[in-house]
Amino acid sequence: MKINIYYGGRGMVGDPTISVINRIQSVLEDLNVRVARFNLFEEKRNITSLPNTINDADGIVLACTVEWHGIGGYMHEFLDACWLYGNKEHMAEVYMCPVVMSTTYGEKEGTLDLIQAWELLGGKHINGICGYVKDSVEFELDKTYMGLIEKKTENIYRSISQKTVSLPASNQMMNQMISVAPAISLTPQETEQLSKYASDENYIQTQKEDIRDLASHFKTLLDNNGISEEERLVKDFREHFSPKEPGSAIFKLVIKEIRNPLILDIANDKIDVRYGNVEKPSIVCSISLDKLNSVMSGHMTFQRAFMTGDMQLRGDLKILSMLDSCFDF
Secondary structure: OEEEEEEOOOOOOOOHHHHHHHHHHHHHHHOOOEEEEEEOOOOOOOHHHHHHHHHHOOEEEEEEEEOOOOOOHHHHHHHHHHHHHOOHHHHOOOEEEEEEEEOOOOHHHHHHHHHHHHHHOOOEEOOOEEEEOOOHHHHHHOHHHHHHHHHHHHHHHHHHHOOOOOOOOHHHHHHHHHOOOOOOOOOHHHHHHHHHHHOOOHHHHHHHHHHHHHHHHHHHHHHOOOOOHHHHHHHHHHHOEOOOOOOEEEEEEEEOOOOOOEEEEEEOOEEEEEEOOOOOOOEEEEEOHHHHHHHHOOOOOHHHHHHOOOEEEEEOHHHHHHHHHHEOO
16 A cells, blocks of 8 residues: 655644654554655645656645645645646545644634545545644644544554545536536646646756765765765764663664664663664654754754654653763764
């Protein structure tokens, strides 16, 4: 099973929707679901081509934050692209789960807006998640709320895997009446190709990213005296290991830009640093390479990275402080 998550917020620190979809993604991955995540604010140049990514999905999550009024421009633009360029035959078989969090007012209206839009596209919807959040830090640390999100995610998984049947909606009948092409009838393949051309600088942007990745790779080799980023991380963790008090724990660092997790196996004054997997880690940390480098350069602590949402955790949170106390970054 594959589920795509489309986040339509601005990616700001403290956005409660990010905490919710992080937890949803984590639970789905634990259930062996393939999850693809698209941050629309990062893909704004290519939004018109994003409907093509729905073609291999069994379900999608449309997530956004109501900051003052409505679901925001990025999500509207994405839904417009689905209407103009999406494969409606496939979307009719795709289940949509709305996730709308509000920092002001209007989360229920936003949820209804997403449901109505998806029904007009011919798709099916399942019960989603919506709520008001006053303090995003307190919300993310509240075990009751996080447990509720996990249970709702399990229901999302069941609904999609069991292909839950719902009664027909009038919106779907409206879709049949207004979605007829007025002049030119295009096949799904032709529509997909059109969406690529409609996306300004799509191919150029891809080439730029490839060149930037290659340049970054070779620059890393030069800056690190010829060693790769993976080797540098292992070397730095070993060299800066300086435990202040005895303790044992296994930390699994899931670094987004590196394929294999980094395992820190600490046993009092000894440490084993390696790439691979471990069956029962004490805690699992998910962090980007950029934020990890900020921690290792002393600009922030692991605790601070967690509190600001730059790092997500799963496991025994009580031993998080051990990461900061065992390394002299």
